Amino acid sequence: MVLITLVSSDEQNFPVERELLKQSGTIETLIVNMNLDDEDTDAAAMPIPLPNVKGDVLEKVIQWMEHHKGDPVKEGDNEDNNAEIVVPQWDDDFFKPAMYGSKHLELTVAASYLDIKNLLTLSCKAISNTFKGKTGPQIREEWGVPNEFTPEEEEAIRKENEWSE
């Protein structure tokens, strides 16, 4: 089993099975560019630096990739109807402890940076699920968004929205 070492922004090393990394478009490109797949290259001696991902986030990403090892990797533009995508139970449980917090958002940013399309899709979907059935002020409260609207401004938006209620 070939292992490739990923290095987080806080310089933690994560040896990861080569096969898992096929889920990340960014890392896959780096592996190709660094010739890490060549038999003559000593992959263990050439760690891949990921300066935009912190160690605790990278650990979660690797945990997610391990669970989804072997899943088909999405390619190209997302042409699916996003409204109909369902977050599987395992992923829901995976995101839940971090929900409404910085960890989930950092994981989403990491999925985007590392170009892990399935993780990005499910992570965004999980965030969007927290909006459902809630009013604007409730969403604001849950995600800690400060209320910057003046009462007049809020009333004007409510009036504009009224047509669709």
Place this chain on the structure above:
Amino acid sequence: MQSSLLSNTPSPSLNCESSSDEEEITLDEICDRNYELSLLERLPRELVMEIISFAPECVFRLRLTSRMFRAIVDDFAYNQGNAQIADEVMFTSFEWDSKKKTEVSAVVPKPIYKLFELRLLISLRALRFDFTKRIDRSFDKLDDHPNVYKLNYTSALDYGRMPLLQCLTTLIVSTYFLLSLSTLVRSLYLEQLQVFGTSGWSPKYFFGTHHVDWSATILRMFERRRLDALCIENPRYPAYLTAEAAEMLREGFAIELQYLPKTGKAVWFEATCSVYSDEGFAEVTNGHLVKGVTFDFNRAGSLSVKHFSRNEERLSKYE
């Protein structure tokens, strides 16, 4: 931690009108105040858009969370949505009580009807159009049944006497609608049906107007993000595409101007027209086969511009 979530990409400016006092705030101005933003608002803009795309039913409620979200949601609804927004859109023109009326109807799937309504709200607000009393909405309680929206508006008796403003509004609605569609779909099939009872009949009629330079609109449609195939069937009013317009589409008037074979896309375009009635032609320009076809008893004359890789493709209302 918060700084790691900040987008380094400057956000494009977006006019975000406040309904109450017409104050305009741009996304950049909002981003300048990012020290006040929550973690969710500090996500890169494209990720916020991605998240919104998963919850189209929440767009109106999200507008009430913050200025930043309101601006991004409005931008998403107006410009960026990838999902199909309507199953069917129909324009019908008729005369009623000596007035020319146009009815636009749209069939919209339930899961995205809120997104459609927000787009409608923003589009018609920009035209200063009091739409709320003019749109008839039919909701079916069943989830898998679409909503139907009908908008009626009245034009003047004939175009010769039509007030300029009204004429302009009609043109803006038509061409604006086509441009908006071109950001959403890859292919469009437009068929002009025969319009009965129009006192101002003209062989230039297409899409509710007689006076549009269609070459400019068609080129602008292909400039939009998604559209790369367009079929226009208008054999009943064949002069809607003038010789100048056809030439503009085919090869441009000046070298710096864009024309169909040079849009940067592998274009598929076909339009009925009478420009090449006497003599057809075929030529190759920038990897595209450009053909002017004369009419005969079986088919209308046409102009076609098709990239070599798409020459065998067919586009019809039945596909």
